[in-house]
Amino acid sequence: MKHTRCSVKRNLLMIALLVLLVLFLLWTIIPIYIVVSNSFRKTIEMKVMPPKLIFEPIFSHYQKLLFFDRFAIYFRNSAIISISTTTFTILLGSMAAYGLKLCKSSIGRRISNVLLLGKMVPSITILIPLFMLMNRMHLTGTYLAPILTLSCLSLPFVTWLMTGFIADIPNELIESAGLEGCSRIGIFSRIIIPLLKPAIASAIILVMQSSWNELLFSLQLTNLKTYPLTVGIARYVGAVSVDWGKCSAAATITMVPIIIIGFFMQKYLVSGMTAGAVKG
């Protein structure tokens, strides 16, 4: 008797969890669906409640965005900035991690932990002095300004991630390559880098995501020629009355590419995040 009551309770609990799960999926997907579908709706139709599931798609919001509001250029800028930042960060981060490994003690691990403290520094704290500095060096408005800055934000984590992966590589492998006459640079490019592939993949999606989506630094360090998409959107948001058609299209253009990349790099996105948290 006791047993059956217990299993009824268990089943009820399970059903409750599943219902919660379905609600959670809806809660996750509906906001994204609304924005993407609104970007193809006429502005008048957006005010119709409940929103019609079937409607005739229009592309005029995108036309306005791309041909009159320079979003094609913003898109290109976002791509240039995030791809360069990702490449730069991974190159520098893996080099630094190898340098730490060469220090031949636990000190390497400790330095990479100290670097992680960089995450404690709020962007706003460095933004203003950095802006003044970059202004004086005539760097604001160049691609270099956001690329350097965003790289700096990601480097502590990427170096730390790579250090963890390099620490897992058996020492015998490195030593035997050394005995066979491979130089230390050769060991880096021929042995370490190939073994780092999963870490590099995780770093690609994580850095790409954060640099594509960054707003605060880009607001001040870029100008009309180098604005990324996020700044383009932020300029709409500041307006008194928001043009939801254009905004939805801008939001869609900004989020869809990175969602697609993330979809194909699922595995590495998840492993990068869990490495960051579970390994701690």
Place this chain on the structure above:
Amino acid sequence: MVKQKTFEWSLERGDLLPLLMMLPTLLVILFVMVFPLVYGLLLSFFTIGFGGSLSPDSFVGLDNYLQFFTDPVAMKATLNTVLFSFGAIAGDFVLGTFVSLGLLKLRRSASVLIRPIVTMPLLVSPVVVGLIWRYIYDPKGILYYFLGKIGLGISNFPGVTAASTSLLSTIIAHWWQVTPFVIIVLTAGLLSIPEEYYEASKIDGAGPFRTFFQITLPQLLNVYVVIMLVSGVDTIKIFDLIFALTGGGPNNSSISLSIYAYSQAFEQSNLSYSIAISILTMLLTFCIFGIPFIKHNLSKGNR
């Protein structure tokens, strides 16, 4: 101490390679983070505008910092930032725990199918998240349509239009974006709990609730701490989401420290004061999350 010794040792042998490999990273961090921090700290003791240079006349000592503690908006921003951080983390944890427990009950193939949907919000820019939720909270929008269906209206939950609920509205939007992170990490943590523990508690006749509180939760404690540190730091820095969703309004009711510092610098041109605010923001981050972070990493290093 140990640190210097190792470097000396490798430098003595004329071995510059480790240093050379690290040099580019250190230079970038020095140029973008360390130098601006020092420069900012210096500027915070002066009164200075954009393009101005430091002179003894403009030295004001701690005035900018003292102003912070007598400025009601700054106090409001501090309170909001702490409330936001607390509310965001608490919600993420509760919702994230339930959903990841639910995911665990599913078959592996099903949870792999669901994963792309779960991770989606994490990939969306916070400024877009703010925009999306601004649309949802629109008084003529979808949220109030559904609330109307169950007999509630804008007077029950005024959303971003009233000072009483604007901060809560930003927290809800943050839940939408960051809960998936908690789910992903917790799911990995849950899967790493040995199956025997659950079997043992089943044999002991423990119900699902007792199992959760006596086995799952203690096993995951470390994971929770790390999630709290990682996402906690981000919540204290919050800028983009609030910038796009409420802009800090109405009437500063949802203003955060980053938003306030930004508007002081780029709208009011109170550069030095803005830097003082942002340095205090950093100290706040450090006090709440930095010290536990260091303790956590030290205990890791000793193990």
